[in-house]
Amino acid sequence: SMNNRRYSQDCLTMMRSIVFLALFALASATVSYQGYEVWRLEATREQHADVRQVVEEHHLDVWAGGRDWVHVLVSPEQKTVITEKLAQLSVHSTVYIDNVQALVDRSDEEQKNNRAGFDFEQYNSWEDIEAYLTGLPEVDSRTSIVSLGKTVEGRDLWQLRISVAEGKQPVWIDCGIHAREWISPATCLWGINYLLNGYGSDQAATDLLDANDIYMLVVNNPDGYAFSHTEQRFWRKNRMLYDGNQCTGIDLNRNFDEHFGGTGSSSNSCDETYKGPSAASELETQAVQAGIRDIADRANSLYSIHSYSQLWMYPYGWTCSLPPNYDQLDAISKTGVEALTSVHGTDYEYGTICSTIYPAASTTIDYSYTVGIVNSFTIELRDTGAYGFLLPADQIKPSGEETWAGMIAAILATPST
Ligand SMILES: [Zn+2]
Structure with missing residues (x-):
C-alpha cells in the first residue's frame, strides 16, 4: 500500500505539472476569439437601464456605444442566455461582426507584414x-x-x-x-x-x-x-x-x-x-x-x-x-x-x-x-x-x-x- 500511495502521489504531482504546463501554454499564447461575435443592441433612452443591467449581470465587454445603441462582445457560451435575456426585455439585437477571429487574423497578418x-x-x-x-x-x-x-x-x-x-x-x-x-x-x-x-x-x-x-x-x-x-x-x-x-x-x-x-x-x-x-x-x-x-x-x-x-x-x-x-x-x-x-x-x-x-x-x-x-x-x-x-x-x-x-x-x- 506504501508503494501504491507513493505511486498515486507521484501521479498526482505529474498531473498537476501537466495542468500547470497546459495553463502556462494557454496564457503565453495569443487569446483566441473563435466563435465570438459583436452584437449591436438597440437601446432607446427608456431601455438604457435594462441594457446596462444585462451588461453588468453577464460582465459583457462593451466595445462602443451611441445615443441609442451599444456594441458588445459575446462569447460562444453566452449566446443562448443573452438572447433569452434580451428577448425578455424586448431589446432588439443584431449580429454586427459575425466572425471576430477572422478580423483578428486579418489584423495579425497585417502586423506580420509591417x-x-x-x-x-x-x-x-x-x-x-x-x-x-x-x-x-x-x-x-x-x-x-x-x-x-x-x-x-x-x-x-x-x-x-x-x-x-x-x-x-x-x-x-x-x-x-x-x-x-x-x-x-x-x-x-x-x-x-x-x-x-x-x-x-x-x-x-x-x-x-x-x-x-x-x-x-x-x-x-x-x-x-x-x-x-x-x-x-x-x-x-x-x-x-x-x-x-x-x-x-x-x-x-x-x-x-x-x-x-x-x-x-x-x-x-x-x-x-x-x-x-x-x-x-x-x-x-x-x-x-x-x-x-x-x-x-x-x-x-x-x-x-x-x-x-x-x-x-x-x-x-x-x-x-x-x-x-x-x-x-x-x-x-x-x-x-x-x-x-x-x-x-x-x-x-x-x-x-x-x-x-x-x-x-x-x-x-x-x-x-x-x-x-x-x-x-x-x-x-x-x-x-x-x-x-x-x-x-x-x-x-x-x-x-x-x-x-x-x-x-x-x-x-x-x-x-
Ligand atoms: Zn477608450
Missing part, C-alpha cells in the same frame, strides 16, 4: 514608439521629451512637447489610455509628423504652432498597449493586479479623482470598467493628474483620444447635467466636427459624454474640467464598428488628416484663458 522599425502608417510596437519619441529631440530642436512617471511594469509615460517659441498656451493631448484602441496612439503619432513637417508650409500646422505649445502623451497606458500587441488583442485596462483581486487591470478612464465610483464604473476587478480600489490608485492616473494640474491655469484646452464610434464629446461624464460653459463647448465642438468632416466626409456626432454615449464617472476630461481646463474634449475616432478596434492600418493616414484638421480648427476657435 515594415521593420517605426512607421507613421502602421501600428507600431511600444518599443518602436518609445525609440521614436525619445530620439526625436536629438534631431528636432522644437521638441522635448518628459517622463510624467512610470507604470507598474516600469514603462515611462513619455510626453512629447512641441514648441516653436516660448510662452505659448499649452494644449494637452493624450492618446492610448485604452490599450486596444490602436488608432488613437497612431493618430497622435501621425500628428507629430504632420506638425513638424508642416510648420512653415502647411497653413493649419503653422497657425497651431504659432498659437500654442503641444503637450502630447502618446501612450497613456503603455503596459496595456504592449500586452495588447503580444498577448491579448482586446486588452483595455492597465496591468496592475491587487492582492485579493481575481483579475488584472484597472480601467484608467474610471480611476480619476472626480466623482470616483459613480455611474458607469464597476467594482468587479474582472469587468472592463473596473474603477480600481480608490480614486487615483493607479500610477498612470497619478502621473496624468499631476501633469494636468501643472498646466491647468494656463492651458488652452485638453483632448483625450479614444476609439471607436466617431464622436466628439465634452463634460460631463458623471452626470447628464450640462456644464456651466455648455454653449461654448458645443460651439467649439461644432467647429471641430465641421472641419473634420470636410476632409473625407466622415460623419461625427457631438455632445456631452453622458448624453452622447452613456454615463461614465472618473474620466480624464471630467477631472481636467474640474481642475480648471474648461475646454476639455474627448474624441472617439473611426470607425462606427465595421472593424472596430481592428481598424486597418491604411486608415491611419485619413484618420490623422481629418482628426488634426478638426482639432486645429477647434483649438484655434477656443478663446484664450
